[in-house]
Amino acid sequence: MAEDVVPPRKPGFETLAIHAGQDPDPTAGAVTVPIFQTSTFAQEAVGKHKGYDYARTGNPTRTALETCLAALEGGAWGLAFGSGMAATDAVTHTLSHGDHVVMGDDVYGGTYRLFARVYDRVGIEITPVDMRDPRDVAKAMRKRTKLVWIESPTNPLLKVVDIAAVAEIAHKAGALAVVDNTFASPYLQQPIGLGADIVLHSTTKYIGGHSDVVGGALVGTDEELREKLAFIQNAAGGVPGPLDAWLVLRGAKTLAVRMDRHSATAMA
Ligand SMILES: Cc1ncc(COP(=O)(O)O)c(C=O)c1O
Numbered sequence: 001m002a003e004d005v006v007p008p009r010k011p012g013f014e015t016l017a018i019h020a021g022q023d024p025d026p027t028a029g030a031v032t033v034p035i036f037q038t039s040t041f042a043q044e045a046v047g048k049h050k051g052y053d054y055a056r057t058g059n060p061t062r063t064a065l066e067t068c069l070a071a072l073e074g075g076a077w078g079l080a081f082g083s084g085m086a087a088t089d090a091v092t093h094t095l096s097h098g099d100h101v102v103m104g105d106d107v108y109g110g111t112y113r114l115f116a117r118v119y120d121r122v123g124i125e126i127t128p129v130d131m132r133d134p135r136d137v138a139k140a141m142r143k144r145t146k147l148v149w150i151e152s153p154t155n156p157l158l159k160v161v162d163i164a165a166v167a168e169i170a171h172k173a174g175a176l177a178v179v180d181n182t183f184a185s186p187y188l189q190q191p192i193g194l195g196a197d198i199v200l201h202s203t204t205k206y207i208g209g210h211s212d213v214v215g216g217a218l219v220g221t222d223e224e225l226r227e228k229l230a231f232i233q234n235a236a237g238g239v240p241g242p243l244d245a246w247l248v249l250r251g252a253k254t255l256a257v258r259m260d261r262h263s264a265t266a267m268a
Contacts, residue, residue, distance in 0.1 A: 038059075185201075
């Protein structure tokens with residue numbers, strides 16, 4: 001009689017946090033991804049290298065973090081940045097003069113400041129909206145709306161947005177839905193499954209978890225979008241150093257247990 005075949009279980013969140021992008025290092029078998037503290041990588045011949053040439057473009061410690069964050073968010077790719085604002089700035093760099101953004105009216109103050117006081121000068125307009133009623137988002141959409149910037153829960157008022165409903169409104173108008181998932185973290189909320197095109201993090205917060213590093217990240221599924229944002233990441237250069245990438249990666253390993261405790265404490 002044929003033995004029952006048990007299909008392999010998909011790795012859970014905690015397993016991904018510890019293993020995604022983090023195979024033992026082939027050099028010495030280190031089980032923790034090394035801090036590749038180098039600016040440049042040797043090339044056998046011009047353009048012939050092991051996947052890395054210059055550390056702004058890519059660094060193996062950063063790759064491990066990017067792969068891990070993509071796995072935790074249920075995305076296909078991740079891009080790490082030197083801060084949450086650098087990640088926000090990279091997304092903003094996809095816009096052009098005359099473009100319009102519909103944005104939550106209680107997003108992180110630094111996000112609002114970047115749009116209202118830096119990108120206003122290049123002619124990018126924003127309309128802040130209380131997104132708790134998706135109908136108000138629909139009313140704010142214009143022909144030139146390219147992004148719908150969702151933060152949920154918001155910082156500081158903890159407003160909660162129906163991400164699926166708002167992402168649908170964005171897509172109907174041909175705009176991208178960006179979700180700042182910093183406050184929920186991927187342990188409690190995975191916006192890609194709700195229709196988000198880009199998930200943004202200030203990894204400085206729950207993902208880092210130890211108040212010892214500033215970082216940011218973007219996660220998504222669309223390959224064309226990855227190429228566009230990776231180009232900006234390299235061209236504008238807002239990348240994290242290898243030690244910072246390593247610290248965020250270490251923080252992510254304990255995200256699940258910390259979020260469980262945060263949630264229990266909040267309920268109490
Ligand atoms: C929700 C949210 N998004 C983005 C940021 C910006 O991140 P960073 O401080 O890492 O640049 C913050 C920072 O407080 C935040 O709370």
